[in-house]
Amino acid sequence: DTAVSQTPKYLVTQMGNDKSIKCEQNLGHDTMYWYKQDSKKFLKIMFSYNNKELIINETVPNRFSPKSPDKAHLNLHINSLELGDSAVYFCASSQDIGLAVEQFFGPGTRLTVL
C-alpha cells in the first residue's frame, strides 16, 4: 500500500510532444507538491496545491500545468516538451501546508526528452 505513487516511473518521448505524469496519495493529506530534480541534483519546488487549490507556483514555464481533480491526486501535464525538461519529477504530500516540511515523496518519474 504505497503512500505516494506516481505513474509512469519512466517516460521517454520526443521533443514537441505533450505528456502527463499522474500522482496519487492515500495518506489523507491536504497538500500536494511537484518537485523537479535536475541534472545538478537539486530538488526544486514547482507547484503546491492545498485542498485542490494552487497555492505555490514557482517560476515554471506555462507549458507545465498541474491539475488536481481531488485532494488525493495531483497530475502534471507538460506541453511541447523540450530537451531541458529531462529530469526526475517527484510528487510529494504533507498533512497540511503548515507541516510542509515533513513531506512524503513518491518514487519519482524519470523523464527523458529526445
Add this chain to the structure above:
Amino acid sequence: DQQVKQNSPSLSVQEGRISILNCDYTNSMFDYFLWYKKYPAEGPTFLISISSIKDKNEDGRFTVFLNKSAKHLSLHIVPSQPGDSAVYFCAARAGGSYIPTFGRGTSLIVHP
C-alpha cells in the same frame, strides 16, 4: 544562488564508524532544518529535523547539530551500517515560507 550547500558529493565510511554529513546555508532567515534520505529509484524520506532554537537533536543513531553562528549543520550517524548507504539531502525552511530549500545531496557509502 545556492542557499543550501552540501559541498561533499560523496562520503565513504567503514561499517561501525561514524558518518558525518555537512551542510552550510547562507540565508539567515532559515529557522527549521531537515535531513532526508534517498535510496536509488525511491523518493526522499524524512529522517530528522531541528529547529533554530536548538543546537542538537537526537533520534537513535542519528544526531543533527546546528551551529547558527557558522550557518552550519551536520548529521552524525553512529554506528554506521551498510543499510545507511544512500543520498542524504539537507533542507532548510525560512520563517513564513512553508517550502524547504534543498541542497544537492551527499552520497554516503558504508562499507561492510
